[in-house]
Amino acid sequence: MQYTQLGNTGLTVSRLALGTMTFGYQADESTAARILGKAADVGITFLDTADVYPLGGGLERVGRTEEIVGRWLHGQRDNFIVATKFVGAVGSRPWNQGASRKHIHEAVNASLTRLNTDYIDLYQLHSDDPATPLDETLYTLDTLIHSGKVRYIGVSNFLAYRLALALGRSDIHRYSRFVSVQPRYSLLFREIERELLPLAQEQGLGVIPYNPLAGGLLTGKHRYGAPTEGTRFTLGTAAERYQQRYWHERQFETVQTLASLSDSVGLSLTTAAVAWVLANPVVTSAIIGASNPAQLDATLAAINTPLPFELKQRFDELTQEYRKGDAAR
Amino acid sequence: MPSIDIPQRRLGHSGLKVSLVGLGTNNFGSRLDLDASRKVIHAALDAGITLFDTADVYGNKGGSESILGKVLGEQRKHVVLASKFGNPFDEQGKLRGASRRYIFQAVEASLRRLQTDWIDLYQVHRPDPDTPIEETVEALDNLVRQGKVRYLGLSNFAPWQIVEAQRVARERGLAAFISAQDEYSLLQRKVEGEHAVVLERYGLGLLPYFPLASGFLSGKYQQHAALPENSRLTTTPRLGERYLNEHNWAVVEQLRAFSESRGHSLLELAFSWLAARPWVASIIAGASTVEQIAANATAASWQLTTDELLSIDQITAAPALWDRK
Numbered sequence: 001m002q003y004t005q006l007g008n009t010g011l012t013v014s015r016l017a018l019g020t021m022t023f024g025y026q027a028d029e030s031t032a033a034r035i036l037g038k039a040a041d042v043g044i045t046f047l048d049t050a051d052v053y054p055l056g057g058g059l060e061r062v063g064r065t066e067e068i069v070g071r072w073l074h075g076q077r078d079n080f081i082v083a084t085k086f087v088g089a090v091g092s093r094p095w096n097q098g099a100s101r102k103h104i105h106e107a108v109n110a111s112l113t114r115l116n117t118d119y120i121d122l123y124q125l126h127s128d129d130p131a132t133p134l135d136e137t138l139y140t141l142d143t144l145i146h147s148g149k150v151r152y153i154g155v156s157n158f159l160a161y162r163l164a165l166a167l168g169r170s171d172i173h174r175y176s177r178f179v180s181v182q183p184r185y186s187l188l189f190r191e192i193e194r195e196l197l198p199l200a201q202e203q204g205l206g207v208i209p210y211n212p213l214a215g216g217l218l219t220g221k222h223r224y225g226a227p228t229e230g231t232r233f234t235l236g237t238a239a240e241r242y243q244q245r246y247w248h249e250r251q252f253e254t255v256q257t258l259a260s261l262s263d264s265v266g267l268s269l270t271t272a273a274v275a276w277v278l279a280n281p282v283v284t285s286a287i288i289g290a291s292n293p294a295q296l297d298a299t300l301a302a303i304n305t306p307l308p309f310e311l312k313q314r315f316d317e318l319t320q321e322y323r324k325g326d327a328a329r
Numbered sequence: 330m331p332s333i334d335i336p337q338r339r340l341g342h343s344g345l346k347v348s349l350v351g352l353g354t355n356n357f358g359s360r361l362d363l364d365a366s367r368k369v370i371h372a373a374l375d376a377g378i379t380l381f382d383t384a385d386v387y388g389n390k391g392g393s394e395s396i397l398g399k400v401l402g403e404q405r406k407h408v409v410l411a412s413k414f415g416n417p418f419d420e421q422g423k424l425r426g427a428s429r430r431y432i433f434q435a436v437e438a439s440l441r442r443l444q445t446d447w448i449d450l451y452q453v454h455r456p457d458p459d460t461p462i463e464e465t466v467e468a469l470d471n472l473v474r475q476g477k478v479r480y481l482g483l484s485n486f487a488p489w490q491i492v493e494a495q496r497v498a499r500e501r502g503l504a505a506f507i508s509a510q511d512e513y514s515l516l517q518r519k520v521e522g523e524h525a526v527v528l529e530r531y532g533l534g535l536l537p538y539f540p541l542a543s544g545f546l547s548g549k550y551q552q553h554a555a556l557p558e559n560s561r562l563t564t565t566p567r568l569g570e571r572y573l574n575e576h577n578w579a580v581v582e583q584l585r586a587f588s589e590s591r592g593h594s595l596l597e598l599a600f601s602w603l604a605a606r607p608w609v610a611s612i613i614a615g616a617s618t619v620e621q622i623a624a625n626a627t628a629a630s631w632q633l634t635t636d637e638l639l640s641i642d643q644i645t646a647a648p649a650l651w652d653r654k
Contacts, residue, residue, distance in 0.1 A: 093407065094337045100344025102409070102449060102479050132344025139504060143474050173502035
């Protein structure tokens with residue numbers, strides 16, 4: 001495994017992070033434990049979760065993932081950097097979501113309980129909350145750092161201008177700054193290269209992309225047509241979002257072209273796609289997930305597989321069209 | 330779980346959402362005993378009211394908070410709990426004001442009575458001329474940092490005092506004030522002047538108290554009829570004198586006719602007229618019966634037209650306001 005600093009912080013993280021959103025719905029607890037064990041064995045120290053996980057599980061399953069991670073961490077909490085998130089709805093009341101001071105205090109206490117820990121290493125906004133003043137959110141997160149419940153703060157799914165605004169407000173008030181961004185990023189979604197990644201580079205933010213395999217499309221295992229059963233593309237409340245993101249004929253054509261190129265140099269597309277994300281110098285760690293331990297083999301291989309320069313160039317050229325746009329997620 | 334069909338509004342420039350109709354609890358522990366208060370609280374929860382407003386002094390000093398603490402129990406986390414400090418709590422004059430020393434003492438006492446770890450909205454009940462505003466704002470910020478309090482509000486502050494407090498908070502990066510609780514009703518409209526401008530400009534939502542002018546606008550008072558027994562305007566001479574005058578009787582009768590001619594009650598008019606102001610976040614109304622809660626909960630849903638609002642202005646224009654220029 002390789003390790004690096006998270007942005008400008010003193011925190012060291014593994015260059016592959018384990019995503020956990022399958023735990024408690026797509027993957028049962030014993031499968032989750034095997035996935036976690038396999039990741040830990042190869043040196044992954046960076047675990048990413050969220051209060052709303054498992055993915056696709058709806059309100060009735062909210063929190064299961066953190067509980068599973070919390071039980072697994074028992075006795076070995078200090079060996080890992082644990083990142084989680086808030087903002088998503090965890091209940092039906094108006095203040096059971098968002099980034100208000102009222103919700104943040106409830107959310108962090110609930111996450112600490114489920115994760116079975118006294119502190120969260122990286123606490124992230126799962127998305128922007130335009131209804132709450134930035135100053136209120138930043139003040140409250142600063143309070144959590146001072147109280148020791150949280151070590152570092154970050155964002156996910158933010159527009160670049162909102163993040164820039166937030167960094168400016170933190171500087172004015174001398175509040176703790178956001179140290180990282182967690183954007184969607186893959187060969188099939190490169191829009192963040194235009195605004196967000198330059199901001200991250202200039203401001204020394206850590207970048208921890210999710211969906212490096214475009215929800216699995218870049219494994220090459222899917223065929224255009226009816227979405228594959230037993231995957232995210234048919235999973236509960238997540239199916240529609242994932243189909244909208246990736247299930248398009250054009251994307252499938254691109255995947256086919258990329259696959260034949262990587263095949264020609266003897267690489268699996270899965271490995272090459274994760275390696276492509278890691279090859280961007282602004283990327284700190286790529287988040288890889290799995291619903292069974294075997295899926296990790298091809299993604300873990302990316303850490304020891306530098307992408308051949310010419311292949312990277314060809315990949316860049318072939319996916320130019322996926323830079324166009326300014327979606328936040 | 331309670332139904333949430335009362336609209337929710339943001340309270341000032343904050344991420345906190347409150348139900349458009351709130352419950353005032355200053356009769357708990359005084360005019361209402363524990364059992365009667367319990368019925369009112371449960372009815373409010375069932376009706377989807379999520380903002381519960383109390384103060385340390387309510388209920389003969391401490392009674393209202395104690396009852397809320399006892400009755401809410403597990404429901405506490407499902408409501409937005411607002412309290413206040415600063416009004417005289419003893420005869421000797423030690424327990425009052427907004428000094429750092431007293432604030433730290435008062436919040437612990439309120440938390441204990443409310444049986445909770447945190448108060449969602451902690452309000453300065455009245456300005457304290459003896460304490461520098463910087464001391465008050467810093468001390469309140471400490472409480473927010475400590476997690477004992479989520480948001481801060483003011484009550485009975487003059488517009489210049491609101492500006493002063495808010496500027497101290499903003500310039501020092503301290504927790505800002507998000508609400509002002511002041512008297513506002515069809516019979517008392519003085520906040521509409523400078524006050525309302527300051528609230529909008531400085532990001533505070535208004536929580537009107539006495540929205541029914543202590544019951545005068547509830548519909549149960551009739552001119553030329555005996556006053557209802559055991560009601561607030563009858564039992565509290567101070568409040569009776571405040572509202573029961575010739576001018577107000579005339580206004581109330583005209584407002585009643587105005588509402589009834591449009592198929593609504595006077596109560597609905599009193600609530601809906603307040604709700605028509607975007608800077609009003611939640612209408613804090615007390616209740617002594619389950620029936621009153623049910624009526625209050627739906628009373629803010631009459632969408633008044635611009636013409637209707639103009640007619641109401643004509644009815645409620647106080648002679649004094651016209652004279653004053």
